[in-house]
Amino acid sequence: SAVISQKPSRDICQRGTSLTIQCQVDSQVTMMFWYRQQPGQSLTLIATANQGSEATYESGFVIDKFPISRPNLTFSTLTVSNMSPEDSSIYLCAVGPQASYEQYFGPGTRLTVT
Amino acid sequence: AQKITQTQPGMFVQEKEAVTLDCTYDTSDQSYGLFWYKQPSSGEMIFLIYQGSYDEQNATEGRYSLNFQKARKSANLVISASQLGDSAMYFCAMKSNFGNEKLTFGTGTRLTIIP
Numbered sequence: 001s002a003v004i005s006q007k008p009s010r011d012i013c014q015r016g017t018s019l020t021i022q023c024q025v026d027s028q029v030t031m032m033f034w035y036r037q038q039p040g041q042s043l044t045l046i047a048t049a050n051q052g053s054e055a056t057y058e059s060g061f062v063i064d065k066f067p068i069s070r071p072n073l074t075f076s077t078l079t080v081s082n083m084s085p086e087d088s089s090i091y092l093c094a095v096g097p098q099a100s101y102e103q104y105f106g107p108g109t110r111l112t113v114t
Numbered sequence: 115a116q117k118i119t120q121t122q123p124g125m126f127v128q129e130k131e132a133v134t135l136d137c138t139y140d141t142s143d144q145s146y147g148l149f150w151y152k153q154p155s156s157g158e159m160i161f162l163i164y165q166g167s168y169d170e171q172n173a174t175e176g177r178y179s180l181n182f183q184k185a186r187k188s189a190n191l192v193i194s195a196s197q198l199g200d201s202a203m204y205f206c207a208m209k210s211n212f213g214n215e216k217l218t219f220g221t222g223t224r225l226t227i228i229p
Binding site: 031033037041042043044045048058090092094096101102103104105106107108110 | 147149
């Protein structure tokens with residue numbers, strides 16, 4: 001299995017500001033995923049981040065709002081830009097190790113926007 | 115497109131009893147995987163069990179088993195001998211074995227174990 005850490009674990013931010021969330025994996029993985037879980041809701045995929053290429057965004061999510069970096073095979077960042085209270089959610093990164101069907105999730109980042 | 119349906123928003127079960135959480139799915143893919151995750155109040159997503167669409171036997175992992183009925187497109191999670199620590203949200207999910215590997219989640223079931 002993969003061990004995933006996320007920073008920060010939680011934050012309270014002012015509207016109009018930006019927050020960058022870091023995701024670190026203990027092994028090299030090809031694909032990393034960023035999910036959002038709004039309060040009381042299920043998980044929704046924001047984008048898929050492959051090393052060396054642009055992230056692929058799902059319908060309803062755009063790069064200007066959620067820019068993603070993937071500088072190497074163990075690290076990725078997600079930025080939530082120009083935040084509004086509607087961005088208050090848990091943001092989770094996940095990885096799918098090669099030769100494994102499983103997807104492992106990080107502990108999540110709880111974001112509150114005031 | 116893939117879709118996961120969980121029709122039980124909440125369930126209350128007596129400690130030590132078995133519980134079945136329902137999950138039905140819809141997909142046009144021939145090869146896919148089905149997953150169950152547990153999410154405690156801390157928010158982390160804990161992988162529980164996996165079933166491949168071509169697996170002939172139902173998956174089991176300790177107290178967890180997956181009742182896979184392919185023709186009915188159902189993938190129910192069975193927890194035997196429930197414990198207080200089983201109280202959490204449970205999500206059913208699936209992904210195609212071709213494509214970008216993304217998971218599609220159901221809306222979840224909140225399970226509460228009563229002492």
